[in-house]
Amino acid sequence: MNRRAFLNQALKHLAALSAALALPESLTEGHAHALRRHYRYSHGEIDWHAIRRQTLLDEKLVYLNTGTLGACPRHVFEVTQKTWEHLERNPAIVGFRELIHTADEARKQAARFIGADEDEVAFTQNTTEGMNWIAQAVGLHQDDEILTTNHEHPGGVVGWKYVCQQTGARLVRIDLNDQSRTPEEIVALFRDRITPRTRVISVSHVLFSTGLRMPIELLSQLAREHELFLAVDGAQAPGMLRVDVHALGCDSYASSSHKWLMAPKGSGILYLRKAMQKRVVPVALAAGFGAYTANTGTRHFPGLVGHGAAIDWQQILGPERIETRVLALSRYAYERLAAFQSLRMLRPRDVRLDSGMLAFALTDRRNRDFVAAMQKQGIVLKVVPMLNAVRVSTHIYNDERDIDRLIAAMQAEGIR
Ligand SMILES: Cc1ncc(COP(=O)(O)O)c(C=O)c1O
Known part of the structure; x- marks a missing residue:
């Protein structure tokens, strides 16, 4: 199925979902519009910089900790919230006559998403x-x-x-x-x-x-x-x-x-x-x-x-594209971080073992303190206490500018 056919199918699915949930017309259109925006391409590529705006992440944050918790797309948040409101109007009937079936469709969809029956x-x-x-x-x-x-x-x-x-x-x-x-x-x-x-x-x-x-x-x-x-x-x-x-x-x-x-x-x-x-x-x-x-x-x-x-939402973007983007961003982070002399990269040497997370250890200080100092500046990282190290997750709502801000903050912190 080509991408356009897929998008159309996903939009139909959403429209059906919205109808089933008796969602207001405006929200249905909002979803479709949001999805088209996610799908925006420049030069045949997804405009990854646009993804961030589709989340509810605080604009001031550099959020590099998806490994702990990811950010919900606005559209997913709205579907969840509207479904909840709909449920609360008539809980027993909406829950057990209607949503239980929609939820089971979502379970089957999850099975397909991970290649299971x-x-x-x-x-x-x-x-x-x-x-x-x-x-x-x-x-x-x-x-x-x-x-x-x-x-x-x-x-x-x-x-x-x-x-x-x-x-x-x-x-x-x-x-x-x-x-x-x-x-x-x-x-x-x-x-x-x-x-x-x-x-x-x-x-x-x-x-x-x-x-x-x-x-x-x-x-x-x-x-x-x-x-x-x-x-x-x-x-x-x-x-x-x-x-x-x-x-x-x-x-x-x-x-x-x-x-x-x-x-x-x-x-x-x-x-x-x-x-x-x-x-x-x-x-x-x-x-x-x-x-x-x-x-x-x-x-x-x-x-x-x-x-x-x-x-x-992820199917529309394409799991393959997401993986490629996440790995490329992680590689970019690796290259920029590896230029510091006073840190040890804990990334696997074999690229077949790469993922969208990497870790490094600052050898001259407590990594916990460093993570806390970054947090104060709105840069969210994860400390890995067992290795006295720092973990960086790069997801599709991140971009190279997030990594650049981290690097600049590290330089300002005196890390060489
Ligand atoms: C590899 C791994 N397993 C399990 C967990 C626990 O996840 P949850 O709290 O969602 O059960 C985590 C959380 O970071 C994890 O990274």
């Missing part, structure tokens, strides 16, 4: 919840081993830790501090640590600490060879990188849509490969035992409808 995806509130469900579902026993890394976010491992405490299973952490490794070398580290007791490999798609993109396809081959369950913490990927869970080959994939997907806060996707659904404890029971439906009890329907709007 419709009956392989459940909505969650976030990655932590999805990873917890999976840790409970796999069925571990005493002395079983879960292979993971020393760079996992607490939300991705807390479920495994709990299961270990309950069953006597063990977490085995692989050291990923060395940024110079190739994807193949990383996989070899995992291969070397597999024992007859290993049951699971659980890793992030993109490490929250350094932004290193893990070689999931290669790890999934390894997992298949040894009949291990591969659980992926995808908090940092959908909306930043194109994600196709079938191509990745993992067994489960948990993500947070309130980061790079720019969906309402408290929304996440959980994928569980169909072949695995019979082998693990059902993770999201609905009425009866149909696990993969939005009908898992009462939900925040407006947020789920907003989730669908966020995916519409």
Whole structure:
């Protein structure tokens, strides 16, 4: 489908959504107009500088922390808000006769967005919840081993830790501090640590600490060879990188849509490969035992409808274009930051491991203090305490000028 046909389809979808929600005509037009504006091209390219104005971000901020929380597009915010207002007029009827169906359409749309089948995806509130469900579902026993890394976010491992405490299973952490490794070398580290007791490999798609993109396809081959369950913490990927869970080959994939997907806060996707659904404890029971439906009890329907709007928005821009833009901006940030003598870049050396996040460590000061000083100037970064480092996220509402402002502020701070 060409881009124009896609846009038309998305606009029709929005119009249908608006009609279903009895939204005022003006808002419907507003959405369409906003979407056309997002879609503005110059010289055949998207005008990325226009994206920022489609968010509600404070104009004065240099917001470089999508890895913690992304900014909702104005249009997504409005769909969510209007849906909520509509719901509150007649909660039981609007919620359970109408929005439950719209929300389930959004869930199916989310499945397609990450390359899954419709009956392989459940909505969650976030990655932590999805990873917890999976840790409970796999069925571990005493002395079983879960292979993971020393760079996992607490939300991705807390479920495994709990299961270990309950069953006597063990977490085995692989050291990923060395940024110079190739994807193949990383996989070899995992291969070397597999024992007859290993049951699971659980890793992030993109490490929250350094932004290193893990070689999931290669790890999934390894997992298949040894009949291990591969659980992926995808908090940092959908909306930043194109994600196709079938191509990745993992067994489960948990993500947070309130980061790079720019969906309402408290929304996440959980994928569980169909072949695995019979082998693990059902993770999201609905009425009866149909696990993969939005009908898992009462939900925040407006947020789920907003989730669908966020995916519409990204589809219009194109996940491939978004990935290319995000990586280019991250590379620009890398090149400018690498010119400072007094900092150590923590970016992977192999470009196949790049993502839209990078980290650096100022060697002559506490990085926490530096992040706080930048925050006072309206430059929002993330401190990574375990590495005494700073993380920079570059999303599509950022541009080169944001990086330039960061560099100027660093120079003014006396960093050489
Ligand atoms: C890799 C990773 N996993 C899990 C989480 C937790 O995300 P959430 O709070 O949305 O569950 C984060 C948050 O930054 C993360 O980066």
